Amino acid sequence: MSYKSASPDRYGLLKDYARENRKNATLAEEVLWEYLRKSKLGITFLRQHIIGDYIVDFVSREGGLVIEVDGGYHTEPRQHADDAQRDEFLEQIGYHVIRFSNEDVLYNIESVIEQIDHYFYGSE
DSSP states (O other): OOOOOOOHHHHHHHHHHHHHHHHTOOHHHHHHHHHHHTOSSOOOOEEEEEETTEEEEEEETTTTEEEEEEOGGGGSHHHHHHHHHHHHHHHHTTOEEEEEEHHHHHHOHHHHHHHHHHHHHOOO
16 A cells, blocks of 8 residues: 655645644544544554545554545535545555444444454454
């Protein structure tokens, strides 16, 4: 898997935006971050991390996993198309993308965690 950074002319803007996203995380992002950062997985995650010209919600660079937590607007046709393009880019450079809705994270966190664990460790 390769690591791809943003073009230099956009990186500063994306970095500022990522910092703002960390400060203004959704409740679902905060809930999942608490699990990921305290995880017993032995896997390091970064949040609001720049890959290419995108900012992903969470990434394990060594594990090759991007986790996106989607609000309701992700069901809109234009956003759905943008998400598909973004996922395709990330998969082309070696990442696997898993998407969860805010509701999944807030009301079914056990299932979310099981799916993340399954990605790294299979059906142990």
